[in-house]
Amino acid sequence: MDNFTKLLNKSFRFLSYRPRSEKEVVEYLKKKISNFQFPISNFKTAEEIIDSIIEKLKEQKFIDDTEFAKWWIEQRSKVKPKAIKFIIFELKQKGIAKELIDEILNDKEFEVISDFDKALELAKKRIKRYEKEEPKKAYEKMVRFLASKGFEWEIIKKVIDQTFPKRYNT
Structure with a gap:
């Protein structure tokens, strides 16, 4: 060979x-x-x-940046949820052109889950881990967790308001 x-x-x-x-x-x-x-x-x-x-x-269709970008967005939206700005950053690092990313995200047939929905789903799964935590600590951990996934503060705040009792998120 x-x-x-x-x-x-x-x-x-x-x-x-x-x-x-x-x-x-x-x-x-x-x-x-x-x-x-x-x-x-x-x-x-x-x-x-x-x-x-x-x-x-x-x-031989083993490399196709368009299909790769669609796959990556889907994986990061459903399997390992991340904020869309984080996904865009990752795709740029992998050599995907900004124009191609925008084209995919603007495609009506391509479903992109909103950052709020992704963050809310993550928070609902994660909150079980914090049941034994002091409420303030649990709140802080949740904020850090969601921020580490690339979500913006406005989205984190809305998610916290829905997942934590009102008296804890001050």
């Missing part, structure tokens, strides 16, 4: 765990390619071989 095929197989393995953005795959290949001697097959540089692998993965 030649080195090109080895790198391509490593890419397939990397993509088998979860969908990836193009940028993630490029960064992964840059790390892996440093172990190989050049020239590899017909390629003179690392960039040439990475471009070729990325092109092949795109042709």
Whole structure:
């Protein structure tokens, strides 16, 4: 098996765990390619071989930034809820263009759960952990927990008002 095929197989393995953005795959290949001697097959540089692998993965629909971004938003909305601004930040870090993110979020057919609904659901699940806590401590922990998920203070306050008895959230 030649080195090109080895790198391509490593890419397939990397993509088998979860969908990836193009940028993630490029960064992964840059790390892996440093172990190989050049020239590899017909390629003179690392960039040439990475471009070729990325092109092949795109042709076979293993890399699609639009589908990846939709998947990521869905995961961060339902499975591991985060605030939308936090999700946007993560997508930008993964190399997804702001225009593509906006296009997906504005798509009427793509359901985006509101930050308030996500925060409320998280708080309802989390409040059980705080039953034995002193009310003020429980309140503070809930605020920190929701803030760590990227929710803004206005949303946190509304959620706290709904999940905590009035006398505790002062």
